Amino acid sequence: MATQHSRSAARLMMAPAVVLLLGWMLVPLSMTLWFSFRKFLPLRGGDQGFVGFDNYVRFISSSSFWPAVQTTLVIVLGVLIITIVFGVLLAMLLDQPIWGQGIVRILIIAPFFVMPTVSALVWKNIFMDPVNGLLAHLWRAFGADPVVWLTDVPVYSIVMILSWQWLPFATLILLTAIQSLDGEQLEASEMDGAGFLSRFIYIILPHLSRAITIVILIQTIFLLSIFAEIFVTTGGAFGTRTLTYLIFQRVLESQNVGLGSAGGVYAIILANIVAIFLMRIVGKNLDA
Amino acid sequence: MGRIVLEKVKKSFSEVTVIPPLDLEIEDGEFVVFVGPSGCGKSTLLRLIAGLEDVTDGTIRIDGNDATSIPPAKRGLAMVFQSYALYPHMSVRKNIAFPLKMAKMDQAEINRRVENAASVLNLTDYLDRRPGQLSGGQRQRVAIGRAIVREPAAFLFDEPLSNLDAALRVGMRMEISELHKKLDTTMIYVTHDQVEAMTMADKIVVLRAGNIEQVGSPLELYREPRNLFVAGFIGSPKMNLIEGAEAAKHGAHTIGIRPEHIDVVEAAGEGVWSGVVGVSEHLGSDTFFHIHETGLAETITVRADGEVSLKHGDTIHLKPRADVIHRFDAEGLRQS
Numbered sequence: 001m002a003t004q005h006s007r008s009a010a011r012l013m014m015a016p017a018v019v020l021l022l023g024w025m026l027v028p029l030s031m032t033l034w035f036s037f038r039k040f041l042p043l044r045g046g047d048q049g050f051v052g053f054d055n056y057v058r059f060i061s062s063s064s065f066w067p068a069v070q071t072t073l074v075i076v077l078g079v080l081i082i083t084i085v086f087g088v089l090l091a092m093l094l095d096q097p098i099w100g101q102g103i104v105r106i107l108i109i110a111p112f113f114v115m116p117t118v119s120a121l122v123w124k125n126i127f128m129d130p131v132n133g134l135l136a137h138l139w140r141a142f143g144a145d146p147v148v149w150l151t152d153v154p155v156y157s158i159v160m161i162l163s164w165q166w167l168p169f170a171t172l173i174l175l176t177a178i179q180s181l182d183g184e185q186l187e188a189s190e191m192d193g194a195g196f197l198s199r200f201i202y203i204i205l206p207h208l209s210r211a212i213t214i215v216i217l218i219q220t221i222f223l224l225s226i227f228a229e230i231f232v233t234t235g236g237a238f239g240t241r242t243l244t245y246l247i248f249q250r251v252l253e254s255q256n257v258g259l260g261s262a263g264g265v266y267a268i269i270l271a272n273i274v275a276i277f278l279m280r281i282v283g284k285n286l287d288a
Numbered sequence: 289m290g291r292i293v294l295e296k297v298k299k300s301f302s303e304v305t306v307i308p309p310l311d312l313e314i315e316d317g318e319f320v321v322f323v324g325p326s327g328c329g330k331s332t333l334l335r336l337i338a339g340l341e342d343v344t345d346g347t348i349r350i351d352g353n354d355a356t357s358i359p360p361a362k363r364g365l366a367m368v369f370q371s372y373a374l375y376p377h378m379s380v381r382k383n384i385a386f387p388l389k390m391a392k393m394d395q396a397e398i399n400r401r402v403e404n405a406a407s408v409l410n411l412t413d414y415l416d417r418r419p420g421q422l423s424g425g426q427r428q429r430v431a432i433g434r435a436i437v438r439e440p441a442a443f444l445f446d447e448p449l450s451n452l453d454a455a456l457r458v459g460m461r462m463e464i465s466e467l468h469k470k471l472d473t474t475m476i477y478v479t480h481d482q483v484e485a486m487t488m489a490d491k492i493v494v495l496r497a498g499n500i501e502q503v504g505s506p507l508e509l510y511r512e513p514r515n516l517f518v519a520g521f522i523g524s525p526k527m528n529l530i531e532g533a534e535a536a537k538h539g540a541h542t543i544g545i546r547p548e549h550i551d552v553v554e555a556a557g558e559g560v561w562s563g564v565v566g567v568s569e570h571l572g573s574d575t576f577f578h579i580h581e582t583g584l585a586e587t588i589t590v591r592a593d594g595e596v597s598l599k600h601g602d603t604i605h606l607k608p609r610a611d612v613i614h615r616f617d618a619e620g621l622r623q624s
């Protein structure tokens with residue numbers, strides 16, 4: 001019986017969790033907002049009072065702002081496209097009955113369990129090193145000049161590292177989705193005269209649309225805040241400075257907490273715009 | 289056109305042989321029903337004809353042409369699945385139009401055929417809905433619609449009614465029979481329900497463990513079951529099978545008599561069986577009595593008029609009609 005009494009008891013019991021969560025979010029959020037309106041230079045005079053929207057104007061008018069936004073978008077979109085395209089292909093491949101299926105699946109999932117810092121270091125030193133890296137050896141084996149990955153094509157190198165990390169996640173989600181596809185539907189479409197490509201376009205892809213949306217949603221949230229991969233590889237040089245990394249540099253390298261906080265508020269706004277878009281799409285897809 | 293001939297068709301899944309070599313001819317325009325107990329290979333046989341499974345050995349001919357290695361889409365057959373297998377993200381209209389779209393037919397012709405099929409199947413009002421918004425019977429009709437627009441040489445149905453409730457099943461049974469009369473196309477229908485088989489078929493194929501036990505019209509199977517398996521499978525309630533002395537009197541190892549061929553009589557006498565009434569099932573028009581302690585078999589089932597009133601434990605006298613007693617030998621084969 002959901003009586004008045006039991007409902008208020010329920011509220012009472014949920015209260016600690018709700019208060020804790022609110023505190024967890026509200027305290028940092030309000031501190032960020034608070035600092036973003038102040039001139040706060042810890043090593044150069046400390047907290048020097050309110051400056052209105054000065055920090056916001058300076059953050060956005062800085063010559064590094066728009067390139068950072070652009071880099072962020074390129075990295076997020078690049079990784080999304082690569083992981084989804086290859087994720088779908090791998091999922092379809094893994095769905096086939098093959099010998100040693102279990103082991104192959106575990107191998108494919110493995111990169112997801114490697115810590116970001118470690119995987120970035122592995123890529124930087126073992127694969128992408130222009131002298132001793134495996135890729136350099138490969139290039140030389142074909143008589144080509146080794147690519148200096150992190151200097152010549154830094155953004156794409158980072159996209160590659162991130163894709164390697166996130167491909168397992170996408171594959172895993174898409175594989176479970178593919179496995180839930182009714183085999184009779186595929187057989188019916190086969191009898192209806194659909195070739196492989198038509199089956200993919202008209203049956204498999206629509207079936208996967210929900211899983212794809214979920215992959216996009218979750219990956220975007222995590223990709224907007226990547227840090228370790230950039231810190232370890234290029235340190236933000238060569239145009240690999242994302243919004244997150246820019247904020248880090250403002251606060252810790254330039255020791256300007258106010259300016260960094262203003263950047264943080266912009267990042268929150270950006271993340272929310274993305275979230276609203278995604279919610280719309282997901283909402284549309286989930287009720288289908 | 290839709291004459292389908294199976295010659296020595298065999299199917300094994302790795303080591304297990306599900307269908308031993310089997311011959312079957314299905315004439316153009318016939319309504320053929322495959323029946324048999326669960327796991328006997330009905331679906332497998334249908335899928336072999338459809339091309340969804342490869343035959344291990346043997347030949348499938350459709351209209352005289354060897355179709356054994358032709359892919360399913362090119363065989364000109366349409367299949368209705370037990371789970372309907374509708375495409376959930378497409379409207380009813382798109383579902384029905386899908387095979388035509390795959391055949392790259394022009395849009396005007398597609399529309400004409402879809403409208404046509406929809407009106408035949410009473411789906412006109414639902415064309416813009418998704419399958420998820422339809423009832424089971426409507427989904428079934430959409431699946432049939434998707435099959436008929438292609439104007440196939442033959443329809444294949446795999447237990448299409450088993451997900452429907454009893455009343456709807458009777459209705460759909462009629463509709464499918466009606467459709468067959470109207471289209472005059474070969475239909476192959478798989479079911480484990482012998483009532484469906486009896487009411488719909490021109491020709492019934494009784495299968496057991498991949499073997500064809502008997503092929504014939506419903507009445508042939510009912511009147512002259514070739515062996516004990518068919519005798520027990522066709523007819524509801526089941527035929528009474530009696531062994532021992534009573535069978536020996538008729539010069540057989542086993543005799544069979546259907547519940548509807550036994551009369552309830554007033555008194556004991558020559559050739560009259562006596563027993564005690566057990567459970568009785570009242571259907572209104574008829575009553576089925578299950579009789580015990582006859583000394584013939586565990587139970588004897590009898591159909592009596594709905595008016596006959598006998599209670600549990602009453603003594604009953606039965607007289608089988610001599611001209612409809614089926615006689616089987618020790619191997620279970622019919623003796624003429």
Ligand SMILES: Nc1ncnc2c1ncn2[C@@H]1O[C@H](COP(=O)(O)OP(=O)(O)OP(=O)(O)O)[C@@H](O)[C@H]1O
Nearest residue numbers: 301304306324325326327328329330331332333480
């Ligand atoms: N892909 C397969 N691999 C191995 N064995 C199979 C396969 N498909 C079917 N079988 C076996 O073949 C036999 C016949 O199966 P089938 O599905 O044709 O039965 P059915 O007569 O349609 O039964 P039901 O009435 O329960 O649908 C079963 O014993 C089943 O276990």
Ligand SMILES: [Mg+2]
Nearest residue numbers: 330331332447
């Ligand atoms: Mg079956």
